Amino acid sequence: MKNLKYLLLVSVLGLFASCSEDEPEYTPMSVSKISTVLDREEGIEQADLTQYIIVQGKGLSAVSSILVNDIPVDMDEVYVEDTEVTFSIPRVIPGEVNNLVTLSSGKETVTAPLVVYIPQLKIDGMYNEFTPAGEEMKIVGDFFDLYEINTESGQLFWGDQEMEITRAVQDTLYFQLPADAEAGTKVKLVSPIAGEVYVPGKYKETGNMLCDYDPFSGWGGSQYVSNGPEPAPISGNYSHFKLAAADAPDWDWSATTTIIMTGVTYWEDVTAHPENYLFKFEVNTLTPLTKRQIRFYFSQINYDWQPFASGLAFNTNKEWCTVSLDLAEIWQGAVPADGTLQILGNSYAEDTDICFDNFRIVPKD
Numbered sequence: 001m002k003n004l005k006y007l008l009l010v011s012v013l014g015l016f017a018s019c020s021e022d023e024p025e026y027t028p029m030s031v032s033k034i035s036t037v038l039d040r041e042e043g044i045e046q047a048d049l050t051q052y053i054i055v056q057g058k059g060l061s062a063v064s065s066i067l068v069n070d071i072p073v074d075m076d077e078v079y080v081e082d083t084e085v086t087f088s089i090p091r092v093i094p095g096e097v098n099n100l101v102t103l104s105s106g107k108e109t110v111t112a113p114l115v116v117y118i119p120q121l122k123i124d125g126m127y128n129e130f131t132p133a134g135e136e137m138k139i140v141g142d143f144f145d146l147y148e149i150n151t152e153s154g155q156l157f158w159g160d161q162e163m164e165i166t167r168a169v170q171d172t173l174y175f176q177l178p179a180d181a182e183a184g185t186k187v188k189l190v191s192p193i194a195g196e197v198y199v200p201g202k203y204k205e206t207g208n209m210l211c212d213y214d215p216f217s218g219w220g221g222s223q224y225v226s227n228g229p230e231p232a233p234i235s236g237n238y239s240h241f242k243l244a245a246a247d248a249p250d251w252d253w254s255a256t257t258t259i260i261m262t263g264v265t266y267w268e269d270v271t272a273h274p275e276n277y278l279f280k281f282e283v284n285t286l287t288p289l290t291k292r293q294i295r296f297y298f299s300q301i302n303y304d305w306q307p308f309a310s311g312l313a314f315n316t317n318k319e320w321c322t323v324s325l326d327l328a329e330i331w332q333g334a335v336p337a338d339g340t341l342q343i344l345g346n347s348y349a350e351d352t353d354i355c356f357d358n359f360r361i362v363p364k365d
Contacts, residue, residue, distance in 0.1 A: 027059035027082070029105060031112040037086065046115045047089055049146075055085045055101060055112060062105035068116060069094035093118055093146060093193055121147045121191060125200040127172070129322045130234045130282055130358060133181040136166075139173040139189070139199055147191040149173065155190040200365050201322070204235075207280075207362035208270055210341055211261045213237035221259025221343075231284045231355060234320050238357035242286075245349040264339035270361050271335040275328040277361050284320045287353035288313035294354075296330065297342035303330040304346055320357070327361060 033043035037052045047053055061082040066073040071090045079086040085103065100111045119142070127138035139156070148154055150168035156175055157163065159182075167174040173189075183204035189197050206212075214236040216225045226240040227233050239259050270277055279296075290313045293304040307314035307323070341359065345352055 029057065029059040029062060029103060029108055029110045031055055031057040031060075031103070031110050034101065034112055034114055045113065046117060048117050049089055049091045049119070052086065052088050053114075055103065056083060057110070058083060060085050060103065062107075063103045064106050065104045067100075067102040067104075068114070069098055069100065070096045089116055091146065119143050119146070121194045121197060123189065123197060123199050125324065126187065126203065126322060128234065128282060128320045129201055129280070130204055130320065131177060132234060133177050134179040135177055136174055137177050139175075139187060140171060142171045144168055144173055145170045147193045149189055149191050153192055157188040157190070159185045198365070201324070202362075205360075205362050206358075207360045208265075208267045208277075209358070209360045210264050210266075211359040212357060213239060216261075217263060218259060218261045224259050226355075231286065231318060231320065233357075234282060235358060238282075238284075238355050239343065240355045241345060241352055243345060243352045245351050248292075248345050248349055248352070250347065250349050258342060258344040260343075261341040262339060264336075264341045266336065266339075266361070270327070274331050274335070275326075276364055277327040278364055279325045279327045279330055279359075279361055281323055281359045282320045282357045283316060283323055284318065284355040285314060285316045285353070286318055286355070287351055288315035289352065289354060290314075290350060291348040292345050292350050292352050293347040295342075295344050295346035297340070297344065298331065299336040299338045299340050301331055301334050301336060303332075320355075 033056050034047075035041070035043055035054050035056060036047075037054055040054060040056070044053070059082065061080055063078075063080055063085055065075065066078065066085070066087065068089050071092045071094050073087050073090060077087060094116075099113055099115045101114045102109060102111050121144075122142040124140045127140045131137045144150065144154075145168065149156075149165070151165050154165070155162055156165050156173060158175075158178060161178065163175045163178075165173055165175055181203060183202075183206070185203040187199040187203075189199065191197065212235065213225050216222060216237060221239070224239045224241055225237050227237050241259075290308055293306050296303045296305060305325075343356060343359075
């Protein structure tokens, strides 16, 4: 009996010894650095939302959950190896910012410092401040979805009246203007994250109106004054330049490319403090503008508008769009000597089909 007990004990001990020898050696989790996928050697301290990063270290094959600040990462989208974990930073604004990436295995947790850049809510303004009442208006900017301003969350107010956001994408909100929309109305947005924010600009703010072609009182370019039908007018007459490249060669400032207003007057405070004002107008491109500059001539002051300077063609896709420029940058320290305002196609020739309306100066918000 004793011999049998001894044999059983030896067998059991041998079994445990065999299992122990087969088990892999345990490596505690540790992080050595965080890098980008483009440069594994250089460590980083900052990253952007949606950026792919690699957390490098040891024992990382055990990772079962990841937090960036307090935002969980979808583990189905994570590539895990023993020495590195690769994933994209979630495009979500954290509720609590601790500037840490937290890796957990269920048994242990390790952290690594990382500052994630959170972009500010960007609101450029109304896409067309002279959108006719009752029609669809667009509010343009960026990160509306990130700040939860959409058809299901957030709010949009036309003055004191809450409006339905009918469509929302990252950079644009859509809603229907009231049929009785009044000039001077402001738009307010409410974000669950950013709170209340006012949209720059006022609806149909005429301010110091320099030229709206209603009526046209200039002494050159009356052939360019139109009231439609294409494009449809937004506030009466507008100017419509439709020129072939051959009709307006490089640097040709003839009557072929010019419309001139006379008798323009400026508010006294505008000439005294141009830094407090914006030069605004509505524009509509029926053909994208790629290289022909548009020169605005305020008496002796020349300003060449180049909306394609970023390298991309300027194209409103046959829609009216409000442009806002800093008046002090246009006048560059001078003020107009008289009441002449000239708009002309300048510089490099190309087929041009572009419309303008409502040249005005308004106070900055």
